[in-house]
Amino acid sequence: MRKLFLVSACLVGARTRYDGEARLHPELLQLLQEGRAVPICPEQLGGLTTPRPPAEIQGGDGFDVLAGRARVVTGEGQDVTAAYLRGAEEVLRLAKIWRVSGAVLKERSPACGCSQIYDGTFTGKLRAGFGVAAAILAQAGLPVFSENSWKDKE
Numbered sequence: 001m002r003k004l005f006l007v008s009a010c011l012v013g014a015r016t017r018y019d020g021e022a023r024l025h026p027e028l029l030q031l032l033q034e035g036r037a038v039p040i041c042p043e044q045l046g047g048l049t050t051p052r053p054p055a056e057i058q059g060g061d062g063f064d065v066l067a068g069r070a071r072v073v074t075g076e077g078q079d080v081t082a083a084y085l086r087g088a089e090e091v092l093r094l095a096k097i098w099r100v101s102g103a104v105l106k107e108r109s110p111a112c113g114c115s116q117i118y119d120g121t122f123t124g125k126l127r128a129g130f131g132v133a134a135a136i137l138a139q140a141g142l143p144v145f146s147e148n149s150w151k152d153k154e
């Protein structure tokens with residue numbers, strides 16, 4: 001049976017990003033067109049609007065947010081941690097009922113990042129770490145790739 005992957009919706013053309021744009025990745029679009037990927041946007045699934053203010057994780061990464069040690073805030077200082085947790089939990093629920101083999105998620109996002117995220121200072125600096133949705137999937141034992149590290153695992 002062919003493997004099915006979750007994929008960040010913005011990578012396959014959906015205008016789900018905070019700025020109302022997409023970041024189309026042709027190889028991942030092809031994966032979706034072949035019926036091997038399902039698009040998800042954890043930030044929208046958590047109830048956030050599009051467009052929305054950009055947000056970053058402060059005090060750690062997605063694993064720390066899941067453990068209650070860090071929070072997600074907008075540049076204006078609004079705490080949006082609850083929405084990120086809701087979105088991550090919904091992504092995990094869908095991963096289970098759809099029986100996906102893994103996920104290919106957008107690097108650097110506070111929800112989807114899976115090796116690098118912004119450092120919480122809103123200065124464009126990066127740190128190693130996972131976004132909240134990527135962390136909940138990895139914590140559940142699912143392979144999580146970025147659009148840069150992904151290659152066809154079939």
Ligand code: SF4
Binds near residue numbers: 009040043106111
């Ligand atoms: Fe893309 Fe993930 Fe951000 Fe949604 S939360 S716009 S899928 S990077």
